[in-house]
Amino acid sequence: MGKKISILGSTGSIGINALKVVSHLKDELDIIYLTAFRNADLLIEQAIYFNPEAICIVDELAYNKVLNAMKSTSIKVLKGRQGLLEIASRQDVDIMLNALVGAAGMEPTLRAIESSVDVALSNKESLVMAGDLIQTALKKSGSKLFPVDSEHSAIWQCLVGEDLADVRGLILTGSGGPFREREISTFSDITLDQALKHPNWEMGNKITIDSATMMNKGLEVIEAYWLFGFKPEKIKIVIHPQSIIHSMIELKDGAIKSQMGVPDMKVPIQYAFTYPRHLEAPWERLNFFDCGDLTFEKPDFERFPCIKLAFDALERLGTSGAALNLANDYAVYRFLKNEIKFTDIPKINLSSLDNHNWIKNPKLDDLKKLDIWVKKHVNNFS
Amino acid sequence: MGKKISILGSTGSIGINALKVVSHLKDELDIIYLTAFRNADLLIEQAIYFNPEAICIVDELAYNKVLNAMKSTSIKVLKGRQGLLEIASRQDVDIMLNALVGAAGMEPTLRAIESSVDVALSNKESLVMAGDLIQTALKKSGSKLFPVDSEHSAIWQCLVGEDLADVRGLILTGSGGPFREREISTFSDITLDQALKHPNWEMGNKITIDSATMMNKGLEVIEAYWLFGFKPEKIKIVIHPQSIIHSMIELKDGAIKSQMGVPDMKVPIQYAFTYPRHLEAPWERLNFFDCGDLTFEKPDFERFPCIKLAFDALERLGTSGAALNLANDYAVYRFLKNEIKFTDIPKINLSSLDNHNWIKNPKLDDLKKLDIWVKKHVNNFS
Numbered sequence: 001m002g003k004k005i006s007i008l009g010s011t012g013s014i015g016i017n018a019l020k021v022v023s024h025l026k027d028e029l030d031i032i033y034l035t036a037f038r039n040a041d042l043l044i045e046q047a048i049y050f051n052p053e054a055i056c057i058v059d060e061l062a063y064n065k066v067l068n069a070m071k072s073t074s075i076k077v078l079k080g081r082q083g084l085l086e087i088a089s090r091q092d093v094d095i096m097l098n099a100l101v102g103a104a105g106m107e108p109t110l111r112a113i114e115s116s117v118d119v120a121l122s123n124k125e126s127l128v129m130a131g132d133l134i135q136t137a138l139k140k141s142g143s144k145l146f147p148v149d150s151e152h153s154a155i156w157q158c159l160v161g162e163d164l165a166d167v168r169g170l171i172l173t174g175s176g177g178p179f180r181e182r183e184i185s186t187f188s189d190i191t192l193d194q195a196l197k198h199p200n201w202e203m204g205n206k207i208t209i210d211s212a213t214m215m216n217k218g219l220e221v222i223e224a225y226w227l228f229g230f231k232p233e234k235i236k237i238v239i240h241p242q243s244i245i246h247s248m249i250e251l252k253d254g255a256i257k258s259q260m261g262v263p264d265m266k267v268p269i270q271y272a273f274t275y276p277r278h279l280e281a282p283w284e285r286l287n288f289f290d291c292g293d294l295t296f297e298k299p300d301f302e303r304f305p306c307i308k309l310a311f312d313a314l315e316r317l318g319t320s321g322a323a324l325n326l327a328n329d330y331a332v333y334r335f336l337k338n339e340i341k342f343t344d345i346p347k348i349n350l351s352s353l354d355n356h357n358w359i360k361n362p363k364l365d366d367l368k369k370l371d372i373w374v375k376k377h378v379n380n381f382s
Numbered sequence: 383m384g385k386k387i388s389i390l391g392s393t394g395s396i397g398i399n400a401l402k403v404v405s406h407l408k409d410e411l412d413i414i415y416l417t418a419f420r421n422a423d424l425l426i427e428q429a430i431y432f433n434p435e436a437i438c439i440v441d442e443l444a445y446n447k448v449l450n451a452m453k454s455t456s457i458k459v460l461k462g463r464q465g466l467l468e469i470a471s472r473q474d475v476d477i478m479l480n481a482l483v484g485a486a487g488m489e490p491t492l493r494a495i496e497s498s499v500d501v502a503l504s505n506k507e508s509l510v511m512a513g514d515l516i517q518t519a520l521k522k523s524g525s526k527l528f529p530v531d532s533e534h535s536a537i538w539q540c541l542v543g544e545d546l547a548d549v550r551g552l553i554l555t556g557s558g559g560p561f562r563e564r565e566i567s568t569f570s571d572i573t574l575d576q577a578l579k580h581p582n583w584e585m586g587n588k589i590t591i592d593s594a595t596m597m598n599k600g601l602e603v604i605e606a607y608w609l610f611g612f613k614p615e616k617i618k619i620v621i622h623p624q625s626i627i628h629s630m631i632e633l634k635d636g637a638i639k640s641q642m643g644v645p646d647m648k649v650p651i652q653y654a655f656t657y658p659r660h661l662e663a664p665w666e667r668l669n670f671f672d673c674g675d676l677t678f679e680k681p682d683f684e685r686f687p688c689i690k691l692a693f694d695a696l697e698r699l700g701t702s703g704a705a706l707n708l709a710n711d712y713a714v715y716r717f718l719k720n721e722i723k724f725t726d727i728p729k730i731n732l733s734s735l736d737n738h739n740w741i742k743n744p745k746l747d748d749l750k751k752l753d754i755w756v757k758k759h760v761n762n763f764s
Contacts, residue, residue: 157637161543166660171670238670248642251660254649254667255539256642260630267636278548278633285636288553288620294676 002026005273006033006052006117008088008108009099011042013204014122014148014265018097019046021270024282029273033087033096035078038062044069051075056083084108091115095273097148098123101206102329103322103371106130110364113137113145120272122148124223125329129322129367131226146272147227151220153268154246154259155228160276162251169234170224171248171256174217175200176239176297184303190342192335200243200263209332213345217299218310219328222321225314232314237307239297244286261286305346309353318360320353322367323374327352330378340381348381384408387655388415388434388499390470390490391481393424395586396504396530396647400479401428403652406664411655415469415478417460420444426451433457438465466490473497477655479530480505483588484711485704485753488512492746495519495527502654504530506605507711511704511749513608528654529609533602535650536628536641537610542658544633551616552606553630553638556599557582558621558679566685572724574717582625582645591714595727599681600692601710604703607696614696619689621679626668643668687728691735700742702735704749705756709734712760722763730763 005022009015015036022029031050036043038059044066047055054076057066063079070077078086088096088108096112097120098105105123110130112119114137121127127134138145147153151172159167178197179190195212196205203211210216221235238248246268248258261267262284270281301308306328313320331348334340340348352374359366387404391397397418404411413432418425420441426448429437436458439448445461452459460468470478470490478494479502480487487505492512494501496519503509509516520527529535533554541549560579561572577594578587585593592598603617620630628650630640643649644666652663683690688710695702713730716722722730734756741748 157639161658163659250667252662253652253656253660254643254646254663254665255653255660256668257539258640258642260638260640261636264636270635271637274635276543277545278635278637281635283636285632286638288678289680291678296670296673298671 002028002030003094003273004032004092005029006087006090006093006096007031007099008035008084008096008105009037009101010034010046011036011039012099012101013202014097014099014269017265018099018269019050021266021273022050025270025273025279028279032093033090035084035087040065047075048073054078054087056087058084085111088112089115091117093117095120095146097269097272098126099148101204103129103326106367107364109134110137113141113143116141116143118144118146120146120148120269122269124149124219125325127226128219128222128325130364131222131321132317132361133364135226145227146275147223148265148268148272149220149223150263150265150268151247152223152227153271155224155249157259157271158247158249158257159228162249164229166252167230168250168252169236170228170230171236171238171250172217172220172224173238173240173243173245173247174214174220174299175211175241175243176299177211177214179212179303180239180241180297188341188343192338195335195342199241201265203265205336206329206332209335209345210328213306213342214299214304215306215310215328215345215349218307219325221307221310222314232311237299239299240294241297242292242294244291244294306349309346309349313353316358318358319356319362319366319370320358322362322370323356323358324349324353326371326374327378330375331381334378344381348378351381352377384410384412385476385655386414386474387411388469388472388475388478389413389481390417390466390478390487391419391483392416392428393418393421394481394483395584396479396481396651399647400481400651401432403648403655404432407652407655407661410661414475415472417466417469422447429457430455436460436469438469440466467493470494471497473499475499477502477528479651479654480508481530483586485511485708488749489746491516492519495523495525498523498525500526500528502528502530502651504651506531506601507707509608510601510604510707512746513604513703514699514743515746517608527609528657529605530647530650530654531602531605532645532647532650533629534605534609535653537606537631539641539653540629540631540639541610544631546611548634549612550632550634551618552610552612553618553620553632554599554602554606555620555622555625555627555629556596556602556681557593557623557625558681559593559596561594561685562621562623562679569685570723570725574720577717577724581623583647585647587718588711588714591717591727592710595688595724596681596686597688597692597710597727597731600689601707603689603692604696614693619681621681622676623679624674624676626673626676688731691728691731695735698740701738701740701744701748701752704744704752705738705740706731706735708753708756709760712757713763716760726763730760733763734759
């Protein structure tokens with residue numbers, strides 16, 4: 001028997017990649033729970049192939065279809081947000097991969113930690129919104145958090161064997177997204193199609209838009225703060241358009257350690273499942289003779305105000321990260337529906353950060369109330 | 383009291399840099415022995431500043447000068463090769479830095495290991511010539527070998543915390559030296575001055591010429607084999623003209639870890655003294671916004687036949703590494719005296735590798751006899 005793995009969000013981009021990892025490491029990893037939002041067909045296919053103990057479809061309209069498809073199996077079918085939270089709370093799991101998108105992933109992360117399950121965290125929004133609650137829960141339960149973001153996985157891999165006292169700071173690399181060189185004056189004309197074309201990474205829609213606004217890099221700064229405990233001034237962003245160097249640490253003696261590779265989320269996903277081992281994998285490997293030149297640039301805070309908002313939120317702490325993240329979730333959702341302009345996203349985020357009712361030590365209930373306020377605030381924007 | 387450090391070759395480029403490290407870490411490191419070949423003035427200056435227990439001047443013509451200068455101190459003065467070997471054998475040392483140049487460094491390395499002293503090894507020739515003897519001695523005495531070459535230090539730093547079973551291979555970077563782009567047909571016209579101009583690193587003459595022929599990279603492949611135990615086919619060379627990435631390891635899951643920084647030997651020297659810590663250092667740090675693009679190329683075995691010779695020597699093992707290294711030592715010496723052409727160096731090295739009396743398991747005496755044969759062989763070349 002291998003490690004027991006549950007995957008929240010198995011039909012999304014990260015979930016699909018995670019199942020490729022599990023397929024090739026089938027002696028090491030066993031899928032015992034899968035959840036999906038509304039892609040019933042793919043969830044059914046995955047369930048038949050991986051034969052978990054239970055699955056959950058969150059969208060209740062798709063429940064009967066999934067239930068019927070599982071009739072001839074021993075696989076239990078749960079439904080709705082309630083079913084998702086129930087699966088996130090199961091204790092018979094070695095590692096739960098949280099590959100949910102947006103603020104909806106926060107509570108499942110907390111549930112798993114409270115159930116003493118280690119969490120492989122792709123849902124950075126969990127930490128951005130509730131970093132303090134999560135750290136407290138980790139200390140109480142003893143479970144561990146394994147980053148799945150390529151940047152944070154790179155930093156984690158570089159930190160292996162090092163004394164944190166010897167680390168001067170973290171260097172998060174970022175491609176700069178599709179609009180790194182576009183005329184700023186034309187940003188308000190950016191279309192949804194343009195924003196959905198990422199130069200290096202194939203990802204879900206939400207994170208692709210976040211890469212285009214560079215809100216993603218900002219959220220990653222907040223995530224790095226909560227994961228590794230470095231102050232904002234110790235976390236630098238370096239634009240590296242080729243996405244070959246996934247991130248770095250700077251040691252106090254001047255040495256810099258980096259983790260590199262082709263842009264492929266299967267690598268950080270597998271590492272989270274197999275840590276501290278780097279087991280054999282069949283994916284494409286980096287070839288230095290055809291990867292081209294590696295280049296570096298300063299991040300442009302004027303062009304991408306969302307980065308600055310993240311540093312501001314980190315200075316303020318409390319509910320600031322949650323307000324920023326929730327606003328961004330809803331703003332991106334509205335942009336994806338073509339209701340607002342690309343340049344409205346940072347405006348909405350700033351307005352929510354500055355105008356929400358700030359609380360120093362929010363509880364889960366405070367965050368839920370904040371969610372209601374931010375949703376309304378964003379939807380009122382026009 | 384800090385760690386007790388002895389430095390063989392303290393007046394050379396590595397020795398001088400090592401003393402800068404000791405100066406800034408004076409609470410952590412104490413110099414107790416220094417040796418120099420013939421630079422009496424600098425050795426005297428160093429001795430007065432660092433106040434070691436004893437020093438050695440190898441060139442006996444300079445002995446009286448050094449002895450007189452130490453009269454009013456409690457510092458003992460030794461002389462000659464015998465004095466050097468005596469200091470290399472002292473047991474009251476925590477780390478001996480072997481910064482000697484060429485084959486002369488081999489026996490002192492063995493002496494220190496046999497005295498159960500850890501060795502910070504800048505003298506790669508020790509391992510190239512006597513890798514097998516050194517590994518046997520290490521196992522017997524329990525002392526450790528800390529690489530000081532920037533490439534091997536980089537690999538060592540990347541390996542920290544990793545399971546060797548998870549490492550697919552090593553990637554040694556090399557600048558390619560000053561003649562990477564020069565017309566091959568003009569190689570026989572290369573002058574000493576041209577060969578002594580390294581694009582990135584300021585180093586001693588011997589290693590600068592070795593960088594120009596790329597014999598240095600070849601010797602580093604052999605060094606890596608003995609240090610880390612990877613077979614020749616697991617050790618790759620990547621030409622990286624900027625010398626920012628100092629070397630890399632490739633993990634089995636496709637992750638690549640690298641160590642980077644400005645080209646500064648103080649970083650690997652300090653790490654060898656403070657391992658596993660990366661203590662604060664005041665040196666210049668890498669700035670990604672002004673370091674330029676990082677580029678990569680295939681090594682050109684036709685242009686630089688010395689690389690190929692190193693792989694050949696590694697396939698044959700036995701005395702092959704010693705024959706190659708000794709020939710190169712003497713050939714470079716003759717080139718530095720303007721007695722032979724740049725293109726004679728690989729010819730001499732090949733001839734010595736192919737024509738020496740090969741022995742499978744050489745003892746120290748066999749290597750000494752080989753030294754006599756190779757010296758004559760190289761000096762007969764015209």
